[in-house]
Amino acid sequence: MSAENPDLAIAQAATLEPIQDIADRAGIPAEALIPYGSYKAKVDIRKVPQGQGSSKLVLVSAMSPTPAGEGKSTTTVGLADAFTQKGKRTMVALREPALGPIMGIKGGATGGGYAQVVPMEDINLHFTGDFHAIQIANNTLAALVDNHIHQGNQVNIDPRRIQWKRVVDVNDRALRQTVIGLGGPAQGVPREDGFDIVVASEIMAILCLATDLADLSRRIGDIVVGFTYGREPVTVRDLKVEGAITMLLKDALMPNLVQTLGGTPALVHGGPFANIAHGCNSLTATRLALSLADITVTEAGFGSDLGAEKFLDIKARFGDVRPDAAVVVATVRALKMHGGIGKDDLAEENIDAALKGTENLARHVQNLRKFGIEPVIALNRFPTDTEAELDAVLEWAKEQGFRAALSEVWAKGGEGGLAVADEVLAAFEDGSEFHHLYDPEAGVEESLRTLAREIYGADDVVFSDKAPAALRTLKKNRWDKLPVCVAKTQYSFSDDPKALGAPTGHVLHVRDLVPRIGAGFVVALTGSIMTMPGLPKEPAALRMGVNEDGEAFGLF
Known part of the structure; x- marks a missing residue:
């Protein structure tokens, strides 16, 4: 096993079961399976x-x-593998990794150690082509919009008020703001434009919230691509191309079946980021798992303030699903960073810093309690953690009345998750009283204030830059009663990524409100969050490649 790349080495050394066997275990009939090779399939x-x-x-x-x-x-x-070991019929539902952050910071996103979904290389790279289909569908729509203007502009689109951007699955800061249509009349109408990353596309959000092809087509037709000179919305339905865009996505709508290293059936489908979108895997995959398994384990991006809140207030609302239990993952390393310790000093024992950092963890637990769910803390063990640090955090949780258990799944797979599984099973027995945090009928402004105060610990919300005008547009078109999807830094409860711990008394700065009518929500852009990330100084791509046998290296 490569000491530099143990995750990939473990995945490459694993003996995978044929995907037909995984489908049989999940209860998926052969006629529903569309294999992509031996170890992955669409359903x-x-x-x-x-x-x-x-x-x-x-x-x-x-x-x-x-x-x-x-x-x-x-x-x-x-x-999920722990539940499987306990004899529970289990499925796991995850998002697909995006190539942008894989090449940038993350290097991969299929789990780690002996707790991975496989085939790891395929999932992390092009998988079954879903992201490419979303990218092409998004950009075909962009081309159709510009062609419509070039060919006479029958619906009177104002080129200055087009809100539909092109996308690419690359972290490319140079494409955030562009000018297109240069070169003369034959090349189209010049205008300002820009690119988002694929995971920020409304097409991605729609794919992950659609229930079937008819719903997908309806939602695509509802997309607002821009406004007329009279400031009336222009939809995809107005352009009469919803059928073509749906056709490009018909295969991508089907969930992808793979497996964990422990042999648990896994549905990996969809991939919106939680800091710029709603951060949950597809509703079709989640519903499929719920219909087949005794226990379905799913995740939502980042913390309770982002992915979990959006799962509970957006996905659960639209999909009529309700969690029976929740888990909050914590590490001693992260606790020490929120307690004021720099990354380079995390290997040194520091119980005081770990306990100081629990203020961040406690806020996340309390946030989930506000939805009527009593979460379990999974303290994910890292090699540098000391027994004294782990014991101190678990004792703190006990004193606070929080359910908590040590997780050692990276080193031990499902066996290392049995203690957490026991706590979750106990939480099932206690039951939950799930409810949404806010009622969209109160309006976007009030929904944002509720989130700011109850989830982010803020005192209020300030609408600046484009937001006041955008708010007027929402009200004019009766879009102000939709749920809100807050685009916010993942590193802090506030919109300031440097404000670690559990800040209070701050203000949430909303600079724009973007209607995503096809998805069914309004995106609130806060702080300096961007919908097209950039690459770091030393991208993960610098360490990647393939050997002479075609096997990847550098993924982690």
């Missing part, structure tokens, strides 16, 4: 008998992330 949900299971749903979230890494996906996979 035609129309051919899967519904109502076979009455699954308990476990939502995995985490404390505010740090550069040290928390291992949320690793914990999710390991917990």
Whole structure:
């Protein structure tokens, strides 16, 4: 095993089961399976008998992330394998990794150690082509919009008020703001434009919230691409191209079936980021798992303030699903960073800093309690953690009345998640009283204030830059009663990424409100968050490649 790359080495050394065997274990009939090689397949949900299971749903979230890494996906996979070891009919539902951050910072996103979904290389790279389909569908729509203007502009689109951007699955800061149509009349109408990353596309959000092809087509038709000179909305339906865009996505809508290292069936489908989108895997995959399994384990991006809140206030609302239990992943390393210790000093024992950092963890637990869920803390063990630090955090949790257990799934797979699984099973027995945090009927402004005060610890919300005008547009078009999807830094409860711990008394700065009518929500852009990331000084891509046998290296 490569000491530099143990995750990939473990995945490459694993003996995988044929995907037909995994499908049989999940209860997916052969006629519903569309194999992509030997170890991955798409599932035609129309051919899967519904109502076979009455699954308990476990939502995995985490404390505010740090550069040290928390291992949320690793914990999710390991917990699912733990339930499998306990004889529970289990499925795990995860998002697909995006190539942009894989080449940038993350290097991979399929779990780690002995708690991974496999085939790791395929999932982390092009997988079954879903992201490419979303990218092409998004950019075909962009081309159709510009062609419509070039060919006479029958619906009177104002080129200055087009809000539909092109996308690419690359962290490319140079494309954030562009000018297109240069070169003369034959090249189109010049205008300002820009690119988002694929995971920020409304097409991605729609794919992950659509229930079937008809719903997908309806939602695509509802997309607002821009406004007329009279400031009336222009939709995809107005352009009469919803059928073409849906056609490009018909295969991408089907969930992808793979497996964990422990042999648990895994559905990996969809991939919106939680800091700039709603951060959950597809509703079709989650519903499929719920219909087949006794226990479904899923995760939502980043912490309770981002992915978990959006799962509970957006996905659960639209999809009529409700979690029976939740898990908050924490690490001693992250606790010490929130307690004021720099990344370079995390290997040194510091119980005081770890306990100081628990203020961040406690906020996440309390946030989930506000939805009527009593979460379990999974303390994810890292090699540098000392027994004294781990014991101190677990004792703190006990004193606070929080459920908590040590997770060792990276090193031990499902066996290392049995203690967390026991706590989750106990939480099932206690039951939950799940409810949404806010009522969209109160309006976007009030919904944002509720989130700011109850989840972020802020005192109020300030609407600046484009937001006041955008708010007037929302009200004019009766879009102000939609749920809100807050685009915010993942590193802090505030919109300031440097404000670690559990800040209070701050103000949430909303600079724009973007209607995503097809998705069914309004995106609130806060602080300096960007929908097209950039690459770091030393991208993970610098360490990647393939050997002479075609095997990848550098993924982690």
